[in-house]
Amino acid sequence: MKTFFLPLLLLTNWCSTPVARVASSAPVPVVPVRSVNQPGPGSAAPAGRMTYDFSRPAASYAMPSELAELSGIALHGAGHIVGVEDETGTLYEYNLQSQKVDHTVSFGEDGDYEDLARVGNDWFILRSDGTLLRYNGTTTQAYETGLTFANEPEGLTYDATTKTLLVACKGEPGADLPDTKRAVYRLQAGSYKAEATPAYVLDVESIGASVPSQEAVEKKSGKKGKKKGGLKGFSPSAVAVHPLTHHIFVLSARQNGIVELDEAGALVAAQPLSSELFPQPEGLAFTANGELYISTEAGKKSGHATIQLFRPQH
Template sequence: MSVNKTVIGISTGLVILTAVVYFIFKKKQDEFASKFTKDISIEETWNLPGVLREVSGIAYLENNRVACVQDENGVMFIYNLETSEIEEQIEFAGEGDYEGIAVEGFNAYILKSDGTIYRIADFANNPEISEHPTALTRGQDVEGLCYDPKNKRLLLAIKEMEPDSEDFKGIYAMDTETMQMNSTPVFKLLFDDPIFEQTDVKNKYDRFMPSEINIDPETGNIYMLEGRVPKLLILDPEGNPEKLYFLNVSNFEQPEGLTFDPSGNVYISNEGNPGNIHLISIN
């Protein structure tokens, strides 16, 4: 009889413990789900071919075409939004971890996670490829890249920690004339900014882990993505955080690429099965 009571007691305890764990998990899940922004809506979606399942960067070209890179093969893909097909492929390197792409006229720049920049000059006619190392490293995991037309430079954003600081992550500038990068960041994401308190993350440097960066051509605001816990961060032109949006993982599985068309429309690409590109609007 005592054995049965013991078994019943253990079973009851396990049921109660399971219920407590479930309700704590459900509460956390509901709290996080409540952060999903209602201000971002998807206007159109393009499901990408299998070779772009791990699309890691996009850059808008003219005539509804988008330059894409994925994080395994050294190939620049040109995807046509009207036909939903890849119309051209330009090989620039071998296998590697390629994380971003930027375009300046007919020059394309591809970012490797160790900070190396590949330049494809005159990619539309007679591509010439050159390789340019920077002071950044694989340990910093450099994932964000865009072209800043106002200052004629590239901006590079790191995902992981700065070597000497847990309080910020730097955004670095590279001159496209000299292909030299300034070792001092032009902007800093300061993680004691109140906007990051809503992330509810203990380690400061995990509060935002940039996977992409770009500049709104109309306002000059800086847009940054995080792919790990999908977020969109908007900074003013001086690099001060203004808005932080939590993206629903059901729609934004792993946002890694962001670009603007000349009219200021925003496109976000996601790694997934399949990878995709969303045209979004922000209310």
């Protein structure tokens, strides 16, 4: 077995990274539902189209077998993507030019890790129980966000405008929201506790009613995959902030779809994704100029995870 060492994250003893825990916080308080400008399910207007053609990737990268369950990605410099998978506490640095994993580094014990984000020289890794890990290249510290297994926190990203982290939840929205909503929470700077009121609320019924069925998308692209009806039951698996428009992009693995919200939380666009290209899309990452990487776990046909690059269409 080969062992690699990640530059800028070099450990003096990476096989036994110490983990410091921060005192747990109380569950997220129940607060009134936050209103967002999204049409109700009975009058949903057709969603707009995004500036990306998700049927035509500009580049495609096949991941090695150890990343078959690639659950999250983040950019590291101009030519590398770092990924995390949902079994081991390991960061994998993938070289886009050589198309190989250059380095790996251990940040903690084995666990169900969902996503990661780079902030300065630190890596933040989200675990499925709502715990946030902060790895500085030497030690790993754990923070209790107040989100739990019931919320199913899956997406993590850094919002450079507010200098805070966002967490997208696939399960219970919390904050006294109905089951027809899904929530994106902002973590308070420093404490990394989820704010009581979600930063963004997704109306699942409106999203589902605003887009065509998967069958229609596949007919247009000429590619077939699992048949799904629109984006009914949209369940976030990743979140990212567009660096130029500051719009919020949310991915759904269960329904193979992606939505775009404006800064106020209004639904701008929603699109299903071909299950041929995206068997289980789990990761999002923007470059500084708005190019978008989407990662998907291995499918039954391909047998390996994939990262696809999409460029804006002007």
